[in-house]
Amino acid sequence: MAIPPSQAEVAALLARLTGGAPIETHVSAVYVGRDAALKLKKAVRLDFLDFSTLAARRRFCCRELTLNRAFAPDLYRDVVPVRRDAAGALVLGAPLPPDDAEAAPPAGAADGALDWVLRMAPVPPGDFLDAMAARGALDAALLDALGDAVAAMHAALPPLRDVDVVAAMQAVIAGNARAARAAALPGQRCDDWLAAARAACARLAPLLAARAAKGRVRRCHGDLHLGNLCLWQGKPTPFDALEFDEDYARIDTGYDLAFLLMDLARRPGRAAANRVLNRYLARTGDAGMLPALPLWLSVRAMVRAHVEGARGDGAAALRYLDAADSYLRPLPALVVAVGGLQGTGKSRLARALAPALGAAPGALLLRTDEIRKRRQGVAPEERLPDTAYAEAESAAVYAEFFAAAREAARAGHAVVADAVFLDPAHRAGIAEAARAAGVPFVGFWLEAPLDVLRRRITARRNDASDATVAVLERAARRDPGPMADWIRLDASEDPLPAARKALAKSLTPLC
Incomplete structure (x- = not known):
């Protein structure tokens, strides 16, 4: 215009x-x-x-x-x-x-x-995150910083208690359907999306209301896509918050995040969106958003669909409409556990598996290391004193770990659980979380020679694990007990191909 x-x-x-x-x-x-x-x-x-x-x-x-x-x-x-x-x-x-x-x-x-x-x-043109995504510059460190920035922004916002989030979301859904028709998107597809989105919102109404009661509704950014984030003083920084309509910005923090996740999934790809989601959840602990995430992603994709249609880019509009439809189609959930001694590469494998599993943008990645850090109020990479590893605190960490896996899987979201799992009770606990949620369970146990593990731990930098070589040596002397139900993988080399093959074989009878 x-x-x-x-x-x-x-x-x-x-x-x-x-x-x-x-x-x-x-x-x-x-x-x-x-x-x-x-x-x-x-x-x-x-x-x-x-x-x-x-x-x-x-x-x-x-x-x-x-x-x-x-x-x-x-x-x-x-x-x-x-x-x-x-x-x-x-x-x-x-x-x-x-x-x-x-x-x-x-x-x-x-x-x-x-x-x-x-x-x-x-701001230099190349420092906007959409430009950085286009040239492949959103690396792992920057994606983690992006998750941190959004989590910090949301944490600073005061809760709102006077928003009828269900009515507001139904109004947004209806408005997007009208805008999509006005932008000449296929009428029947718009009608079908409207019916599916309305049904999803009605089904989620108790959850949305409960989240509002818990303070998850705030005066958010409202337009949090890659084009409205830039590198400023070396950090990802939101700007151009939606200013012209409070109803569009007085929303659930999960719905605010969903625009960024949808944009990441459509541009650099699902792995980037999965990393930002899991970094955000590691900092906030708000895995309760996951049941509503498919609806929120779908609505955000429909926004982009009618905007592209109004601009005259019919091909792009249809791609976003396809995405809006796909987000509302449920996919089977499962729980995958990745265990092994310190230095076996559990977190690397877990992060590599997560994007491809379950509903967009991939599995919830649970790490006991990150839960422990969040409970202590520090960043994942900050080292903790020995007191943070006391028996009572470790029991609380694992209780939260199992509960989060169970609730996410029960809500239809895939989970990848990353922990040492040396204790048979911990292996039983994660398997029980999957059983209680009624979803399949696959456990991987990574193994590598002790001298390889020592070298890896010595070389670690900026990792959530506080394990030292001394911790490894003590763990290596323990008997983990029987591993009959877990798949052993050689972690002296990259275990990802073998893990993917084993995972596909394990789940084939369920497809």
């Missing part, structure tokens, strides 16, 4: 100040210069927003500033008016005081503003 003629003179000023053409969406134009980025809201009125008046553009510029300073305080600077100087030329005026930015101007006030501009720090 072009910049309206009424804003042409303002647009020309911003182009002169920054020295280039804008980056445009259908509702805004961002002019990026050497020292600042200047964002102009287009004077448009659409079904879902109204920027057509000067007062509205002032209000929403200020709202955007307030919201995003919470996530990226140094990225968002101020809101400035566009005025005429004494000679009649357009200039940028003095910024609004930060404390007064969202306050409406006094009635009848004549401030002389012709328009309003949000001023930000410039």
Whole structure:
């Protein structure tokens, strides 16, 4: 959507100040210069927003500033008016005081503003995460940092208790179906998706309401896709939070996360989405979102479907519509356990298996190491004192581990459980979690020569495991007991091909 003629003179000023053409969406134009980025809201009125008046553009510029300073305080600077100087030329005026930015101007006030501009720090084009995804730059460390950033953002938001999340989600579903039809997506497919999504929402209503009661509904980002995240001061940083409709942003934190997961799954791929999901869950412990995740992913994919349709990209619209449909189709759940002595590569194998298992974006990855760190309130890579490994605390860690596996599998989500499993009671506990959920269980036991394990542990860096060579030596002297029901794998080399083959063979009779 072009910049309206009424804003042409303002647009020309911003182009002169920054020295280039804008980056445009259908509702805004961002002019990026050497020292600042200047964002102009287009004077448009659409079904879902109204920027057509000067007062509205002032209000929403200020709202955007307030919201995003919470996530990226140094990225968002101020809101400035566009005025005429004494000679009649357009200039940028003095910024609004930060404390007064969202306050409406006094009635009848004549401030002389012709328009309003949000001023930000410039970000190199290559530092936006959608651009990084396109060139394959979202590596494991960055994906983990991304999960951490979203978890920290959500943790800082106060819970909301006055949102009817079920009614709100049903309204979003209906609105997306209308938008999809208006974007000329196939009518029957839109109707079928609407019926399936409504049914899923009705089935999930008790869960959604319970999550709201527990404080999982917050004033979230609301538009958390890769294009609205950038590297800022070396860290993934959300920006451009949805400012024009509170109903779209007063949502479950899981629904907020789902847009990012859907975008990751469609661009770099399911493994990236699975890694961010599991890093987020390792930091928050919110595995309770998993039953609703298929619905949330589907709704987010439908948003993209009708946006692409409205842009005229029918092929992309149909790909997102296919994704929206696929997310609502249930897939069989299972529990896979990966055990072995320290240094056998349990976590590497577990992470490699997880993306391909079960519902999108792959299995819940449970690590006793990460649960222990979360219970202590520290990052997975931070080392813990010996007191954190006391018998009572370890029992609590394993109780949470088994309960999370059971509940996720019971809700239809696949699980990969990563622990030493040297104690026969722990092996029995994870198998019982699968049995109680009514899903298949496969256990892998990794083995490698002790000198190989010593070298691997010595070489570890930035890992959730605190195990030392001394811990390995003590574990190696213990008898793990019978392993009749577990599949032994040679971990001196990469065990992934053998694990995948064994897994396929084990599950074939159930297909």
